[in-house]
Amino acid sequence: MVKIAIAALQIAKRHHHSQQEEKIMMLKNKVALVTGGTSGIGRATAIAMGTAGAKVVFSGRRDAEGEETAALICETGAECLFVRSDVSREADVQVLVEETIATYGKLDCAFNNAGIESPGKPLHEQPIEEFDKLISINVRGLFLCMKYEIQQMLNQGSGVIVNNSSMGGLIGFPGVSPYIASKHAVMGLTRSAALDYAKQGIRINAINPGLIATEMMERLADGTGNTADSYASMVPMGRMGQAAEMAQVVVFLCSDAASYITGQPLVIDGGFTAN
Numbered sequence: 348m349v350k351i352a353i354a355a356l357q358i359a360k361r362h363h364h365s366q367q368e369e370k371i372m373m374l375k376n377k378v379a380l381v382t383g384g385t386s387g388i389g390r391a392t393a394i395a396m397g398t399a400g401a402k403v404v405f406s407g408r409r410d411a412e413g414e415e416t417a418a419l420i421c422e423t424g425a426e427c428l429f430v431r432s433d434v435s436r437e438a439d440v441q442v443l444v445e446e447t448i449a450t451y452g453k454l455d456c457a458f459n460n461a462g463i464e465s466p467g468k469p470l471h472e473q474p475i476e477e478f479d480k481l482i483s484i485n486v487r488g489l490f491l492c493m494k495y496e497i498q499q500m501l502n503q504g505s506g507v508i509v510n511n512s513s514m515g516g517l518i519g520f521p522g523v524s525p526y527i528a529s530k531h532a533v534m535g536l537t538r539s540a541a542l543d544y545a546k547q548g549i550r551i552n553a554i555n556p557g558l559i560a561t562e563m564m565e566r567l568a569d570g571t572g573n574t575a576d577s578y579a580s581m582v583p584m585g586r587m588g589q590a591a592e593m594a595q596v597v598v599f600l601c602s603d604a605a606s607y608i609t610g611q612p613l614v615i616d617g618g619f620t621a622n
């Protein structure tokens with residue numbers, strides 16, 4: 348009896364272990380691309396994708412931070428490639444996708460994450476030059492990335508795209524109107540493109556992070572006189588989110604576990620928009 352119990356326990360443990368392994372390797376044999384992977388949510392996602400079994404290509408504009416991210420991805424045992432690339436330049440985006448295919452032969456998942464914030468000011472004080480720059484990265488840049496990624500995914504007959512919008516892609520927020528407009532535009536691109544390619548094996552969704560502790564939030568806090576504590580106090584869960592908590596959701600949306608989800612926002616905000 349005892350022996351049977353031990354054997355049963357061992358089988359249960361093995362089953363549990365293999366289930367855990369399966370869960371961890373949600374992107375086994377996939378090739379993933381992350382834009383703006385040199386810091387914050389992009390870096391955390393590139394690492395999580397490597398941990399989940401993907402080969403990871405990531406872009407950014409800063410070489411030193413790119414090398415740091417590459418070293419962190421290597422620690423997961425995953426292969427990776429850093430491509431210095433600016434999403435607002437069409438030629439850079441084209442080369443980024445081409446390099447991905449030349450190196451790893453395909454593109455299964457893309458996380459379009461690169462983005463910048465607005466200066467913290469009411470609308471009438473927002474400089475038009477800053478508005479144009481922000482739109483060229485957050486909207487035009489994301490559009491370019493989707494355009495070249497989708498061309499490759501159509502050739503393959505499959506692919507998954509996750510765009511980094513924001514909870515500010517679904518609601519208003521004072522003091523950063525150009526940023527909020529750009530994140531609403533990301534939702535428009537996500538929903539419309541999801542419909543364009545729904546019958547062609549390509550799923551396209553967005554994540555909508557709330558207040559997440561990254562360099563961007565540090566810069567916003569400096570510009571608006573907020574502090575980490577004042578941000579945390581706005582959130583029902585009483586804390587800011589961590590980049591790694593966004594990364595896990597992106598891995599899920601890229602995986603086959605999300606096979607019937609397309610054209611959707613996935614809000615990760617500690618309850619902020621439930622208010």
Ligand SMILES: NC(=O)c1ccc[n+]([C@@H]2O[C@H](COP(=O)([O-])OP(=O)(O)OC[C@H]3O[C@@H](n4cnc5c(N)ncnc54)[C@H](O)[C@@H]3O)[C@@H](O)[C@H]2O)c1
Pocket residue numbers: 382383384385386387388389406407408409432433434435460461462463464484488511512513514555556557558559560561562563564
């Ligand atoms: N931190 C938050 O609270 C929060 C909330 C909602 C959405 N987001 C979005 O998450 C994304 C990542 O931001 P983060 O918080 O990790 O901050 P971050 O500043 O650390 O990351 C932004 C990344 O984008 C890169 N980038 C900027 N312009 C680029 C360009 N032209 N070409 C290529 N890369 C470029 C930056 O180098 C950086 O690596 C952004 O799109 C941001 O709008 C952040």
